[in-house]
Every structure is written in structure tokens, then in C-alpha cells.
Amino acid sequence: MILLTAIATVVLALIAATVILVRKMGGNGHSLPVTAEWISDLSTEQYRPMLRLLDTTDIQFLRSQPGYTRQMESQLRRQRVQVFRGYLRALTADFQRVSTALKIVMTHSEKDRGDLASVLMHQQLLFICGTLSLQCRLILYRWGLGTVDVTGLVRIFDRMRAELCTLVPSALPSAA
Amino acid sequence: MSGGALSSSLQFLLLLGSTLIALKLYSTGLRRQYQIFFAYFVFRVPNSLWPLFLSVHSKVYFYTFVFCEPVVLIFYILLVRELYRLVLKDYSGLQTAGRYIMYLSLAGAVAVSILTLIPKFTPTTPQISQGLGVLAATERGVETALAVFILLLLALLSRYPIQLRRNVRVQATVYSVFFLSSTMAVLVRSVLGLGSIDAVNVAYSIVSVISIFAWLFMLSPAGETAPQRRTGAGAEHEERLLMQLEGLNAALLRVSRQKVG
Numbered sequence: 001m002i003l004l005t006a007i008a009t010v011v012l013a014l015i016a017a018t019v020i021l022v023r024k025m026g027g028n029g030h031s032l033p034v035t036a037e038w039i040s041d042l043s044t045e046q047y048r049p050m051l052r053l054l055d056t057t058d059i060q061f062l063r064s065q066p067g068y069t070r071q072m073e074s075q076l077r078r079q080r081v082q083v084f085r086g087y088l089r090a091l092t093a094d095f096q097r098v099s100t101a102l103k104i105v106m107t108h109s110e111k112d113r114g115d116l117a118s119v120l121m122h123q124q125l126l127f128i129c130g131t132l133s134l135q136c137r138l139i140l141y142r143w144g145l146g147t148v149d150v151t152g153l154v155r156i157f158d159r160m161r162a163e164l165c166t167l168v169p170s171a172l173p174s175a176a
Numbered sequence: 177m178s179g180g181a182l183s184s185s186l187q188f189l190l191l192l193g194s195t196l197i198a199l200k201l202y203s204t205g206l207r208r209q210y211q212i213f214f215a216y217f218v219f220r221v222p223n224s225l226w227p228l229f230l231s232v233h234s235k236v237y238f239y240t241f242v243f244c245e246p247v248v249l250i251f252y253i254l255l256v257r258e259l260y261r262l263v264l265k266d267y268s269g270l271q272t273a274g275r276y277i278m279y280l281s282l283a284g285a286v287a288v289s290i291l292t293l294i295p296k297f298t299p300t301t302p303q304i305s306q307g308l309g310v311l312a313a314t315e316r317g318v319e320t321a322l323a324v325f326i327l328l329l330l331a332l333l334s335r336y337p338i339q340l341r342r343n344v345r346v347q348a349t350v351y352s353v354f355f356l357s358s359t360m361a362v363l364v365r366s367v368l369g370l371g372s373i374d375a376v377n378v379a380y381s382i383v384s385v386i387s388i389f390a391w392l393f394m395l396s397p398a399g400e401t402a403p404q405r406r407t408g409a410g411a412e413h414e415e416r417l418l419m420q421l422e423g424l425n426a427a428l429l430r431v432s433r434q435k436v437g
Contacts, residue, residue: 007363011356014327018352021330025340103336109269117273 050087053080054141073144081142088134095127183374186381187228193388194220197395204397206343212258213347216251223248245311249318252355256322259351260329262344266402270336281328289321292363316362323355343399350387350394357383 058080062073102120106113198217201207207214223244230237264274293313326348340348361380365373 003367004364007360007367011360014323014356015353018327018330019349021327021334022340022345022349024334025330025338026342026345100337106269106273107267107336107338111268112271113269114272117270117276120273121276 047087047091050084050091053084053087077142077144081138084138088131092127092131099124183378183381186378186385187224189385190381190388191221191224191228193385193392194224197388197392200392200395206395206397206400209262209343209400210258210347210395212251212254216255219247219251242311245315249315252318252322256325256351259326259344259347262347263329263333263340266341267338270338273336274333277329277332280332281325284328285321285325288324289317292320292359293317312362312366316359316366319355319359319362323352323359326352326355341400341402343395346391346394346399350390353383354387357387 059073059076062068062076099120102116106116106120109116194217198214198221201210201214201217226240227237230240260274260278264270267274293316330348357380361376364376368376
């Protein structure tokens with residue numbers, strides 16, 4: 001009886017999930033998630049502090065100060081991790097908006113955009129792996145083990161921004 | 177109403193519903209959009225008729241059943257393939273992305289289906305023959321895979337800003353209910369054995385009748401209207417934005433070719 005109840009529950013959950021997904025795909029269109037102004041403002045500058053937020057130099061400096069205690073270091077690590085996670089959330093949100101914008105380009109295209117599909121999947125996979133790795137390293141950092149390097153993730157944005165400015169320089173001022 | 181009378185009434189409703197759907201698809205011209213779906217219901221009419229004239233204990237019944245069941249399963253696979261084609265029909269730009277999504281969904285569906293076939297049920301009640309057991313397991317495996325495939329396909333495609341035609345939404349929902357109820361019926365029969373077969377068949381027939389009448393009443397030529405692609409931005413603004421995103425795309429292409437340090 002327990003097995004049958006479990007089967008029925010799974011089947012009903014799958015049906016409910018299908019209905020929710022179908023309803024989601026029946027909406028009256030989608031608003032563009034980004035604006036021209038947003039693309040113009042796309043900058044990795046706001047993520048620069050991330051690069052040195054978890055730098056061990058600060059911890060070493062703290063250790064060299066008179067009156068240093070392990071509680072102070074622990075508190076500093078905790079605070080830095082909190083701030084870092086905030087930046088990471090913003091970075092992820094920006095990345096998702098760029099991805100969604102690219103998906104809109106694909107859905108509006110009259111011909112198959114296999115090139116864009118491959119790049120998008122590759123970049124998304126890279127980003128997911130990067131953020132997962134960061135989350136693991138953050139846990140270790142919180143407990144005083146290892147360091148966190150976000151250069152790779154931020155560099156993707158940096159290059160995108162630089163390339164974008166060289167590719168569409170005229171569109172940017174008019175969009176603002 | 178006795179069990180036998182209820183079962184006969186449901187069989188009659190299934191036959192009636194199948195005939196009406198085939199006629200509706202033909203008269204409204206929807207058969208051109210849903211060729212496999214139309215062919216399936218044309219096949220369903222004689223496939224619902226023969227059990228009414230043969231004794232369930234006869235050899236002819238057994239061999240006809242064993243022949244027809246794989247045909248039904250092949251139809252199911254083709255129906256889901258048709259659904260996949262219809263989902264992406266309005267989106268030429270998503271053909272490759274859709275193919276990647278199809279591969280992922282297929283891999284997930286086959287994995288889930290294999291996992292559901294691993295448990296061996298050993299009920300105390302009598303079981304169906306070994307040959308029919310293999311057929312039932314195949315049926316369960318294929319139908320589970322198809323239901324999971326539809327679910328995964330929708331889950332992955334819902335991450336794209338696409339809008340489905342109403343008829344396609346109806347198809348996706350009813351197929352899921354239809355395949356999952358069938359999977360559940362086969363599973364329950366496997367768990368409870370022959371003692372439960374009548375009750376399970378009646379319950380499954382009720383769900384099938386509901387599914388068939390949902391198709392009959394909800395599929396319509398009006399449901400074929402292509403979705404409006406409202407973007408919430410002016411055409412000029414959107415054009416400029418899309419131009420910028422094309423640039424972003426080119427940038428991404430360059431980034432992907434470089435080693436990320």
C-alpha cells in the first residue's frame with residue numbers, strides 16, 4: 001500500500017509539474033529582460049572588489065596587529081564571505097540576463113542559430129562550474145582553508161564588455 | 177452498474193471518442209498538422225473494435241493483442257516525436273538548441289525509465305505469463321520514458337522565452353496524463369498481480385476516456401493561431417537592442433575561443 005501511495009504521489013507530482021510548465025509557456029509574451037541602457041552600463045568594474053575581497057593579505061595584516069585573536073579573524077572571514085556572496089549573486093543575475101537576452105535573439109531569428117546555441121551552452125556550463133567551485137572554496141575559506149580566485153569569472157565579463165565596445169561603439173551612446 | 181457493464185460502457189466511450197477525434201481532425205483539416213495523431217486514432221478505431229468480438233480467453237485474442245501492442249508503442253514514440261516537432265515549429269532559430277535539449281531529455285528519460293525497471297515486484301497473488309510480463313515491462317519502460325521526455329523537454333524549453341500554440345499545450349498536457357496513467361496502471365498490475373487487473377483496467381479506461389474527450393473538445397483550428405511575439409519594447413528600440421546583442425554574441429564567440437584564466 002505504501003508503494004502504491006508513493007507511485008501515485010510521484011505520478012501526480014509529474015502531472016502537476018507538466019501543467020505548471022505548460023501554463024508558463026502559454027503566457028502572453030515575454031518582456032525583454034534587458035534594456036539598451038543596461039547593456040551600455042554593462043561593466044565588470046563593479047565586480048573589481050571581488051578580486052581582492054578574500055585576499056589573504058588582509059588576514060595576514062590582521063594577524064600581525066597587536067591584540068589579534070582567532071575570533072577576530074573568524075569574524076572578518078564571515079563578514080567577507082557575506083559581502084562576497086552578495087557580489088556573486090549580482091554577477092549571476094547579470095549573467096542570466098545576458099543569457100536570456102541571447103535566447104531572445106535566438107527565438108526571434110528566422111534561421112537556425114546553432115552557433116549561438118553552442119556558445120551559450122558552453123558559457124553557461126563554464127559559469128555553473130565556476131560558481132559551484134567558488135561556493136565550495138568559500139566554505140573552505142570560511143574555515144580558514146585555501147583561497148578564492150574569481151578572476152576567471154570576472155574576466156569573462158571583462159572581455160565581453162571590451163569586445164562589445166569595439167563591435168558596436170555607435171549603438172552605445174545613442175542607446176543611453 | 178456492474179463491473180462488466182461499466183467496462184463495456186467505457187470501451188464504447190473510447191471507441192466513440194476515437195472515431196469522433198478522427199472525424200474532427202479530418203473535417204477541420206487539423207490532420208495535416210497532426211498526421212501521426214490522426215493516423216493513431218484511425219488505427220485506434222479497429223483496435224478498439226476487435227476486443228469486443230473476441231473472447232478474452234481465445235488464442236486469436238492473445239495473438240492479436242501481442243501483435244497490436246508493439247504497434248501502439250511505436251505510435252506513442254512517433255506521437256511524441258511529432259509533439260517535439262510541433263513545439264519548435266514556430267522557432268527556426270532554436271532548431272540546434274532544440275536538438276541539444278532533445279538529446280538531454282532523451283538521455284534523462286531513458287535513465288529514469290531503466291531505473292524504474294530495476295525493482296522486481298513479487299506479489300503473493302498470481303502473475304501474468306512471462307511473455308506478457310516482458311511486454312508489460314516494455315510498455316512501462318517506453319511510456320515512462322515518453323512521459324519523462326515530455327516533462328524534461330518542457331522544463332528545458334521553458335528556460336527560453338517561447339510561447340506555444342494552444343493546441344500544442346493541450347497535446348503536451350494530455351499526453352503526459354495519458355502516458356503517466358498508463359505507466360501507473362502497468363506498475364499497479366505488476367505490484368498487485370492478476371487480482372487487481374479488472375479494477376486497474378477500469379481506472380485506466382476512465383483516464384483514457386477523459387484524455388480522449390479532452391483532445392476532442394480542446395483541439396481546434398483556432399488553437400493553431402501562431403503566438404504573438406510581444407516583447408514589451410518598441411520595434412526600433414528592440415532592433416537596436418538585438419543589434420547590440422548580436423555584437424554580444426560575436427563577443428561571446430571570441431571569448432569561448434580564448435582560454436579563460
